[in-house]
Amino acid sequence: xxxxxxxxxxxxxxxxxxLEEATTARLEIYxxxxxxxxxxxxxxxxxxxxxxxxxxPLAMWLVSSWWRLHYEILPADLRMGPGHDWRLSHEMxxxxxxxxxxxxxMAPPDWEEIQIWAQPTQExxxxxxxxxxxxxxxxxxxxxxxxxxxxxxxxVVTRLNDSGLQDTDLSQIWSLIKxxxxxxxxxxxxxxxxxxxxxxxECPDKLxxxxxxxxxxxxxxxxxxxxxxxxxxxD
Amino acid sequence: xxxxxxYNRNRRIARSGTYSPQELENLSKKIxxxxxxxxxxxxxxxxxTPPARHRKGKTLCDTVKIFSQEVAxxxxxxxxxxxxxxxxxxxxxxxxxxxxxEDGTILEAKRDGDGxxxxxxxxNQEPMAVEVKKFWSKNG
Numbered sequence: 394x395x396x397x398x399x400x401x402x403x404x405x406x407x408x409x410x411x412l413e414e415a416t417t418a419r420l421e422i423y424x425x426x427x428x429x430x431x432x433x434x435x436x437x438x439x440x441x442x443x444x445x446x447x448x449x450p451l452a453m454w455l456v457s458s459w460w461r462l463h464y465e466i467l468p469a470d471l472r473m474g475p476g477h478d479w480r481l482s483h484e485m486x487x488x489x490x491x492x493x494x495x496x497x498x499m500a501p502p503d504w505e506e507i508q509i510w511a512q513p514t515q516e517x518x519x520x521x522x523x524x525x526x527x528x529x530x531x532x533x534x535x536x537x538x539x540x541x542x543x544x545x546x547x548x549v550v551t552r553l554n555d556s557g558l559q560d561t562d563l564s565q566i567w568s569l570i571k572x573x574x575x576x577x578x579x580x581x582x583x584x585x586x587x588x589x590x591x592x593x594x595e596c597p598d599k600l601x602x603x604x605x606x607x608x609x610x611x612x613x614x615x616x617x618x619x620x621x622x623x624x625x626x627x628d
Numbered sequence: 629x630x631x632x633x634x635y636n637r638n639r640r641i642a643r644s645g646t647y648s649p650q651e652l653e654n655l656s657k658k659i660x661x662x663x664x665x666x667x668x669x670x671x672x673x674x675x676x677t678p679p680a681r682h683r684k685g686k687t688l689c690d691t692v693k694i695f696s697q698e699v700a701x702x703x704x705x706x707x708x709x710x711x712x713x714x715x716x717x718x719x720x721x722x723x724x725x726x727x728x729x730e731d732g733t734i735l736e737a738k739r740d741g742d743g744x745x746x747x748x749x750x751x752n753q754e755p756m757a758v759e760v761k762k763f764w765s766k767n768g
Contacts, residue, residue: 407681408666409664409740410740436684444685445684445685446685477758477759477762480758481639481755481756484754484755486751486754486755487639487754487755487756489750489754489756490738491664491666491687491738491748492686492687493685493686493687514751514753515753516751516752516753518688519686519688519691519749519751520682520683520684520686520687520688521684592636
């Protein structure tokens with residue numbers, strides 16, 4: 394089992410968006426000692442482990458994808474590749490906001506673990522491109538993954554508060570997730586929704602009702618089956 | 629059950645019919661491009677202060693060779709008129725507008741005021757870029 398580490402150091406850097414400005418940082422992401430953010434700075438033509446990005450969009454992506462990142466497995470049928478909705482929730486580049494993010498994909502293979510894939514950036518004409526990929530995916534215990542991501546989001550929220558930016562979309566969604574996790578009924582509801590390939594609050598009532606009933610009858614066996622019945626992309 | 633997930637609505641293209649052709653045309657007449665120096669090495673004719681302040685970690689407008697207000701505004705208008713806009717809108721303005729250059733690069737523009745936007749290119753591998761390409765070929 395591997396360990397995921399998200400390190401950062403705050404920077405002062407003017408930006409048009411106050412949320413992005415307040416959370417600009419030098420970011421490094423590691424799987425054990427392997428740096429997933431190792432990049433070529435195309436301005437200076439140097440190789441560095443850290444990249445200057447705003448952590449707000451990354452934290453927003455992590456909280457918005459929280460349930461699906463933790464509970465939605467890879468679709469059973471990969472002949473066409475995973476759909477847009479799946480990719481938005483599991484690929485770090487979906488954090489976007491005009492930044493070049495490392496090409497990381499994260500999804501649970503089962504109840505206890507998160508599987509992480511990494512590939513170098515193909516396009517090399519922007520301000521940075523990432524060099525490191527993983528030949529084989531790595532498995533991180535889900536508990537470690539949750540801890541690394543939670544600590545990261547907590548620090549971004551604290552930074553925003555310290556900068557006088559309270560009650561942001563990030564802090565609201567993060568508080569809501571914590572609230573949902575504390576309530577066992579809502580927690581189960583969110584988890585099943587994610588397993589079925591839906592964002593929070595978007596699974597049809599009838600379907601989630603059936604999933605709750607099945608989960609009660611089958612227990613963890615339901616989790617193993619749910620991926621096969623998950624929602625595909627709608628064209 | 630509370631529903632509070634604005635973020636994902638910003639990453640989804642609004643369903644066809646969300647805006648009427650007349651509404652899109654009206655928005656297209658009023659829209660303005662502001663620009664953001666952090667996405668630029670070449671200052672172009674945008675009149676920004678500072679003119680360019682390219683930043684490590686950002687995507688660059690220079691890669692798609694867009695250096696003028698006129699061209700940037702043209703892409704914004706084309707995106708609007710095709711309905712390549714986010715589900716999320718504020719005060720009648722979509723939060724995000726997407727467009728595609730002649731060479732197939734996907735551009736994304738973020739609202740930074742009432743009817744004003746700044747933009748940047750997306751990397752081809754990004755999920756949103758793939759989705760916009762699909763939308764563009766269907767709604768060409």
